Structure formats: structure tokens, C-alpha cells
Amino acid sequence: MQYFPYTQPERNIYFNVALALLVMRYLGMTKKGKLLLNGERLMLMVFLLKNPLVSTDLLTELGYESELLEQSESFSVRSIAPNLDELLDRRLSKTILMFLAGKNMLSISYRKSDGIMYMLTEIGCEVADGLTGVFFKRAMSRLDALSNLNSVPTRILYQQVHKIIGKK
Amino acid sequence: MPSLLIRRLILVGHRKNYVVPFYPGLNIIYGDSATGKSSILECINYLLGSSKFVFDIEIETSVKYAALDIELNGRPHVFKRDIFDSNRNIEVYSTSFDKMESVFPKLFVPSYKQPISESGYFIDFLLGALGLPILKVRTAPTREDSSVARLSFRDLFKFCYLKQDDVGSRNLLNVGVPVLHSKTKQTFRYIFNLLDENVALLEAQLADLKTKHKRSETKYEDVSDFLRQSDLRSAISLDDELSELDSQVEMLESQLKDLNNRLVADSQASQYLRDLLVDHREAMALNQSDQINSERQVERFIRLRNDYSEDIDRIASVVKAKALLGEMPPDESICPICDGPLKLSSLRGAFEISSDEKLTLESLALGRRAKELDQLLAEERFRLQEIVVRQRSLSEEYQRASRLLDEEVSTQISPYLAERDGISAELATLRERRNQVENSAKIRRLQRAIFDEIEQLLEIIAAVNKKLDSMRENAPSLQDILGSLADDLNSYLDVVNIRDRRGIAINEKSLLPVLRNRDYRDVTSGGLRTILSIGYYLSILKAASVGKANLPALLMIDTVGKYLGKTNASILDTDNAADAAEGVTDPLKYQHMYEYMIDLMTSTEEAERDAQIIVVDNDIPLFIREKFAGYVVAQFSSTGEGGLPIGLIDDARTVS
Secondary structure, three states: OOOOOOOOHHHEHHHHHHHHHHHHHHHOEOOOOOEOOEHHHHHHHHHHHHOHHHHHHHHHHOOOOOOOOOHHHHOOHHHHOOOOHHHHOHHHHHHHHHHHHHOOOEEEEEEOOOEEEEEEOHHHHHHHHHOOOHHHHHHHHHHHHHHHHHHOOHHHHHHHHHHHHHHO | OOOEEEEEEEEEEOOOEEEEEOOOEEEEEEEOOOOOHHHHHHHHHHHOOOOOOOOOHHHHHHEEEEEEEEEEOOEEEEEEEEOOOOOOOEEEEOOOHHHHHHOOOEEEEOOOOOOOOOOOEHHHHHHHHOOOOOEEEEOOOOOOOOOEEEEOHHHHHOOOEEOOOOOOOOOHHHOOOHHHHHHHHHHHHHHOOOOOOHHHHHHHHHHHHHHHHHHHHHHHHHHHHHHHHOOOOOHHHHHHHHHHHHHHHHHHHHHHHHHHHHHHHHHHHHHHHHHHHHHHHHHHHHHHHHHHHHHHHHHHHHHHHHHHHHHHHHHHHHHHHHHHHOOOOOOEEEOOOOOOEEEHHHOOOOOEOOOHHHHHHHHHHHHHHHHHHHHHHHHHHHHHHHHHHHHHHHHHHHHHHHHHHHHHHHHHHHHHHHHHHHHHHHHHHHHHHHHHHHHHHHHHHHHHHHHHHHHHHHHHHHHHHHHHHHHHHOOOOHHHHHHHHHHHHHHHHHHHOOOOOOOOEEOOOOOOEEEOOEEHHHOOOHHHHHHHHHHHHHHHHHHHHOOOOOOOOEEEEEOOOOOOOOOOHHHOOOOHHHHHHHOOOOHHHHHHHHHHHHHHHHHHHHOOOOOEEEEEEOOOOHHHHHHOHHHEEEEEOOOOHHHOOOOOOOOOOOOO
16 A cells, blocks of 8 residues: 555554544443444444544434534535545454454454444453543544434434435 | 989899999990890899890799899889799889898889889889989870870980980981870970979979878888887897897807717716726626635635644544554454454554654644644735725725716716707797897888888978979070080080081980981981980980989990991991991091090099999990900800800800
């Protein structure tokens, strides 16, 4: 792969792993302990964290309140054209999962209807709780809003996201 | 003393007017035969009341009517007469030809054979205007029961006009026709105050004149009353108003012209505004696109700066995550699902794993770039602000120009139309007013004409009174008059150099000259008769010019050179041997006749009396032609030789 001469945080492995940690930490299971994240849903949520404008549009579209966005999030070159490829990049999801597995931060279970479900090990939870800073703080408040979508099927969410991106 | 002075003969034509000017003293018209010389005298005769005017084809096709500019006892008049219908009334204007339009004419009946009109008969008018008494005479004075005939200006004029046929004629003064000759003799007696009835008739005429005067005065008062009652202003104030109105009309016309010019200028001014509008529109569109570009630029800068800012946050988060997550896991791990080995190395290289140092440097670089962007953004915002301000001012200017253009239409074009309508209406009113005033002025002039007529009547009354007195005191005898005429004839024959001037007299019966005790009719030499007839008429003219006769001092002679070797002798009534014996073909005699006429006229002029001789001739003596060219008023050549006109109707080539 050709590297750009400048840094692309979206393409940084640590950035993506950290976001996946946060998603699994806050949207991994219901209060009753039901696992929520299969591979697809995990990557959709990571995508929504990276594209705040799509996230708020999705919440609004489905009738939920969304958090207020910073100008840097809503009014940027990036926000004009979300990179849909990231959503479908199987190599990215594979890398994230293998990285977490290699660090013993990932535990899995199998469910017939949804396939393999992912959650964090204790180590994973500790690391996730240690993620602080401006960006992670905003990501966590977004995850709080996105938790409203826990009951919405992954298929519906994908449909809506495609619709939103198609409009842009 | 009656005075009649012909100033101009004007034939008013379709293409132009044909004018012959005349002056006091001798007037000579000469040229080839058939060039219309005699027509000039005939036309004057016609305009002075003759019953017919036989004209040439040139006149018939070119002329509408004839007019005579004339002075009667010093007052200007114009006689205007139809040349095709001699029965139509003759128009008389109490002014000169050039001012004819400004007065109402009086209409006179040309002949006694027609019923009288309000103004009366033309020939009576002529006698009246010359201050001569109007008389009726018995056609046969010796018989008590003789019918009475009116003696008219036409009878008098026979002594003023020696026609071509009469020059040297044996029947001069109708001597062979007893009835006509009797009238001629009565006329002669009238002219020289020899009529027995003259005193009584004069007294009757005086009474008549006084009645007329009274009638005119009443008429004057009536007209004046009418004018007073109809509140008509004085002639002077009317004339003043006329010239005032004329100047107003002129002023308005120039205003109108000015207005038209201004409209052109105004539309040029509005063209300027229209151009300005187009310019502004283009400038606004350009500025608008500048504004859009600038706004886009600002948006791009902001978005990019936001990206930088977000990237800085994200890089910070990468650094944080890396610190927590530690180095990359070992290349080989155990799969959490199948517990089999996982090879991470296959994934290495797909994503960035930047060093901390690189990340820090990158973050710093992004911060710098964001600052630079802020600078650029400030500049671009300033530029945008300028563009917005410019757009606003352009828009205002556009609005203003647009408003001006609207105003142009409403405040300049509309008032222009209103002003133009106003001026046109005022002009129409002024012209109408002018017509009214002009008519009023004409009425005023009519009043003036009546006043003049009264004055004239008073003069005539005074003259008649004076004449009555002188007649009562020293009534002349026929012998005295004839003797005086014979003396004048003698001195004329002396100048002409006629040999053997014995027994010169005027025959009491025929009233014609006698030479060598031989009656005029018995003179066999036609040339001598010509010389005698002209001399006799000149003697009568001389008597008239010194006030001894009731006749204007005017004499028209058609062809002085008759029988004098100047005309074709074969058709003429003369004895060639007798002519030769008298030596009448001697050019010196011919020349002397002209000299006598010139001398006669010079002496009347010196005596400040009006007298006029109009002579028509085929040729004039070389001597006269050279020395007295100033007397020639018209000269024609049938071939147009030497640039001379071919006749009175000088543009009639195509007709003949």
C-alpha cells in the first residue's frame, strides 16, 4: 500500500482499535447482559463514531435526540463526503479484531441468529476506561446517544446510513 | 388740375408676373412688329375702362388678370380687371399693388350698358377721382330736343390716346362720322370749359357733390358709430397688436423648434442612463460572481481549518490510545474462536502505525497550518466584506439610474408633451386672434378709405368752386383756345423743321389743324398728317399740363414713325410724291419730334406738374437711342436678338 506523506488518523490502527474498544465497552451488551455486537454492527458503530454528522442525522431520522456537534465535526471537508468504503472494509475489521485478540482484550460467543458476538475481556474494559482526551470524551457522549439504537436491528441501521450518505 | 400718372402695368400670370414700369415724363416702348408693344397701350386703355381688349395667344395662355398701378390726383390706386370677361366688375384698391392684400377693394361696373352697382360706374369713378365734373351733353347741341348723352371719361380719353390707326388718319377725331364727331366736339368744349351749359352744369354738379359729401359723412359716422359700439380699437392700436401678435407667434414657433431640439437632446440623455444601467447590471453580475467565489473560498478555508482541528484531536487520541494499548501484539496469537494460531503479520502494512515522534510533529504542523488558514480566512473575509459593500453601492446606483430613467419618462417626456400641446394650442389661439385683428384692421382701413373719400370730395368741391369763380370771371372763348393751340402747334412745327409754316390754325368746325390754309384732311402727304396729328395732340397735352383743360396730362401714341419711311408704305394711305416733297422721311424731322416731346416733358417736370407720354414705335432715332436710353421702359426683339425679351410675355416660347 502506498503511504501518504502525511498522517491519516482514520487509517491509524490504534485509532480504530481504541474506537472499537469504546463501542464494545458502552454498546456491548444490554443492562440485562444480552450481547449486542456482531462484526457488522461493531464496524457500523465505529463508522458512526468517525462520522459524527452521519450519526446525528441517523438519530434524527429514527426519532432520537442527538448530541450537539462541534463546528469542527459538522463543518469540515471530511463531513461533506463520508468515506463509505471504511464501512465495508473487511480488512479493517479483521485487523481490529486480531489486534484485540492478540492483546487478550476480546472475548466472543456464538449465537445462531446473529453469528459471532463480541465483547471485551476485563483487560479490554480497563484499557477502554483509560481512554481520555477531547476526542474520546466526545465519542463517549455520542455512544451514549447511540445506545438509544440498541433495540434497532442492524439491517435497518445500514439501510438508513446508506440513505443518509446517498443524500450527501 | 386733374393728374393721372401710370406707375406700372402688371399682367399677373400663372408662371410669373409680367411688369412694365412707367415714369413721369417720356416713356418709350419699341421693338419689332408683332412683339406685343401695342398690346401694352391697349391693355392700359382696357384697364382705364375700354370695352374690350384684344389680346394675343401668348397673353391668353399665360395671364390670369391685369392690374394697373396708378396715381389719381396723387393718390395711389390699383385697378384690377379680368381680361377674359370685360363685363366683370373692375376692382379698385386704394393702395399700391404691393399692399393690395391689406385693403378691401371697391367694385365698379365697367360700362353704362350694365346695371349700376353700389359703388357705381368705373368711368364715373375715374372722373370723380380726377376731380372732373360729370356732365350730360346734348348730342346735337343746336337742337333743343336733342337727346342727352352722358359725357364720360372714355370720351375724354380719346384726346389722351392716339391709336395706330388714328396717327395721320384722315378720320382723326371721327371727323368723317357726323354723329360721333358731334360728341367729340362736345367733349372738346367740355375739356376747354367752352360749353354754354358749363356754368349751370357745374353748379348742378356742385350741389350733387355736396349731397355726395353729406352722404359720405353720414356713412363715415355710421361706420365710426359701429366701430365705437363694437368696441373696435384704433387702427394704430390694431396695427400695434398685429405686430405684437406676429412677434408672439414668432416667439412660440421658435420655442416649439427649441422644444423639438431639446427632445432629441433629452433622449440622448436618457440613452446615457440606459447605457449606465446596462453597465451597472454587468458590474453587479461580475461582483456577484466574485462574492459567490469568495464565500466558497471562505467556506473551504473554514472546512479545512475544521479538518485540521479535528485531525489534531484525533492524532492526540491516537497518541493516547497507543500509550494504553502498547506495542503491536506479537505476530502470532491464538484465535479466540478456534484457539488456532493467528498471523498478524499478514495484516501489517495495511494500516498506519506511526511513531509517537511523527505523530507529535504532524500535530504541530497541523496547528501551524490551521493558523495560516486563519490568516488567509481573515483576508478572504475582508475581501468578501468589500465585495458585499461594493455590491450594495452598485445596487444603489442601479436603483438610482433606474429611478432616473423612470423619472425621465414621467418628468421630462410627459411635460415635454404637455408643453408642446400647450404651445400648439396657444399658437392656434394666437393665429385665430391675429385673423380677427387683421379683419378689424381691414374694417378700420375701410373707415379710413371713406374718410379719404370725404377729403377728396372736399377737394373736388373746392376745385369746382374755384373753377366756377374763374369761369364766371373770365370765360374763355373758342377762338382764344384754338388760337393758343395753333400757337403751340406752330412752335412744334418749327422744332420739327417744317418749311413754309403759313396759315397755321385750328378749324372751328372740325377742330382739326390747318396748315398753309389747307385743312388737315386735305393734306395729301401721310407723313405730314402724322406730324400734324401728333403735334395737335401734343398741343392739347401741353394745355392740360398747365391746367388749362379738364384733361389729365397723359398722352399715349402708337407708332410715331407712321408714314415717316419707318413703316411699310404700300398699305398706307399716303401720296409718296407729296411725302418726298415735304421731306418727311428726313430722319432729322423724326428726331426733332422726339426732341420736342422730351423738351415738353422736361419743362412740365421743371414746373413740378405731372405729365406723361407713352410712345410705342417700331424704331426710334439713333440719336435718341444713344442719348436718351433712359426713356426706354421696354424693348423687344422678335428673334430675341442681343438677349432682348421676345415680347411682353417673355417666357412664351413653347406656346408659339
